[in-house]
Amino acid sequence: MCKRYLVQFFLIFGLTASTFANATQEPMAKLAYFTLEPDLTTNFYTEGKKLGYVQVRIDIMVADSSYLAVVEHHQPLIRDAVIEHLGRQNAEVIKSLAGREATRRHLVETLNNLLLTETGKSVITDLLFTKYIYQ
Numbered sequence: 001m002c003k004r005y006l007v008q009f010f011l012i013f014g015l016t017a018s019t020f021a022n023a024t025q026e027p028m029a030k031l032a033y034f035t036l037e038p039d040l041t042t043n044f045y046t047e048g049k050k051l052g053y054v055q056v057r058i059d060i061m062v063a064d065s066s067y068l069a070v071v072e073h074h075q076p077l078i079r080d081a082v083i084e085h086l087g088r089q090n091a092e093v094i095k096s097l098a099g100r101e102a103t104r105r106h107l108v109e110t111l112n113n114l115l116l117t118e119t120g121k122s123v124i125t126d127l128l129f130t131k132y133i134y135q
Contacts, residue, residue, distance in 0.1 A: 032065040045090040057131035067123045
């Protein structure tokens with residue numbers, strides 16, 4: 001009989017504690033994505049007379065869907081910054097995985113700084129290369 005009451009007590013206590021824990025958590029932010037279209041294509045530095053180019057499609061992750069309008073409005077500024085940065089890279093950076101990751105991190109930081117200047121908010125959470133072709 002005592003065992004039965006203990007089981008009921010722990011069951012009720014466990015449900016109450018989990019409900020309280022869920023109530024105190026902050027609501028999850030709704031991430032949203034913006035795809036820069038059309039794809040960005042630019043040349044990069046190569047040695048000799050060989051011409052190198054890179055073509056990327058970028059998805060920008062924002063913390064809240066309300067920021068999508070901000071990113072869309074400033075899309076020309078974003079595209080220019082990405083093309084400028086990719087155009088300054090050499091073949092080693094463009095072709096290596098470490099270089100691609102460094103480029104991605106640098107672009108997140110650079111684009112956030114640009115948008116902070118323009119809007120007063122740090123809008124971009126992350127940036128994804130959904131297409132990355134080089135030659």
